[in-house]
Amino acid sequence: MQEVGGNGTVSWIGEGSLVAVADQHPEQGSKTAHGLDGPIIFAAPQPKSGKYADDFQPMKPIQMVDLLGQYEKIKPEVDAAIAEVVRSTAFINGPEVKAFEKELAEFLGVKHVVACANGTDALQIAMMALGLKPGDEVITASFTFVATVEVLALLGLVPVFADVLPGTFNLDPADVARKVTPRTKAIVPVHLFGQPADMDAITAVAREYNLFVVEDNAQAIGANHSGANGTRKAGAIGDIGTTSFFPSKNLGCFGDGGALFTNDDELAKKVRMVCNHGSDVRYYHETVGVNSRLDSMQAAILRIKLRHLNAYAKARNAAAAVYDNAFADIAELSTPARSSFANHVFHQYTLKVAGGSEKRDALKKHLEANGVPAMVYYPVPCHLQNAYKSARFAAGSLPVTEQLTHEVLSLPMSTELDEQQLNHITATVKNYFK
């Protein structure tokens, strides 16, 4: 393989178009091209013959998440499971859903799993099952996907934002404690980007003030948290946990899906009732509920993918280690901090770029111009979104959160990133800082 800009491999995108060119290919005599700026392509034909022909493999286009590549590896199992659901016609509340709930409960080490339609519903159902009432305050992060805050607003609950820690992006327990008032009823830690929040410290605040803990575990399914009660799975530590099976999640289905987890028998019963129009016995409704179901097809797919979840986390960690090593010496970049009490399952690999949003956005542009997608999760914190602005949480009220929105940049992260792609991504980043 040829070197590119000192450290990458020669990479091809699409049909015979060269992404980055070697100093001098002995047979092609291609022009030197240091730095990966500018248009992606050099019009150099892919060698079809000669002694170097076998060295040149077209690079798979890089995506933030490679869902097709992942599916192709488990295609026979998945296709057979889908065909079986179709054959059974048990599309709703079929045995696949029950089996998936049981298997996920075993995996998480939790007594009850109740599947539902998506991760946003799961959060809403959790709040309803806990009996939270309009006006009750719920402390959560502003540096998160909006779903967490949206469901609070829909139920008339009052979102109270705590700041996050600059290293892990997770809730700062000290700020959570500062935000407690007599109206506070619950804390919602979000295990952001695949790493659990500090559940011991958050649980201590909850105990002191008698608050519920609802873990939003949409991004960290399978991660472990080692705390006062031993090592437990993220989402299975608080009173109730929720997740999303959105396709790009670490455990994703082929549509929408979600689930709730709890060790509390009574709460599990209420959750099931709320999911099912507030009903336990058909056509008798005890409480106001919603219609939120995981369908059998998704459950069948999730049962297969659950068996691979630990291997998927390993693959994500391997990609993260390549990134960590490659960027260790770049002073302008901070690689993701790891907590001592948890492991990371890298739903996202998120860098911090020093120098503010201009610098960060310029790097993003450079990456995209060279065939590397990158995303800003999240460009605007919830407390500054038009829908959720309030006088209490004006600009400047959550300094770490606000700073992060100007610095973060997530690189491609999936179970399918190969060496060639990782070389191209890291070389492209490094070239930018040369």
Ligand SMILES: Cc1ncc(COP(=O)(O)O)c(C=O)c1O
């Ligand atoms: C932290 C967080 N919470 C909740 C959700 C909502 O999940 P869903 O899209 O399945 O409704 C997501 C999904 O993106 C999320 O990332």
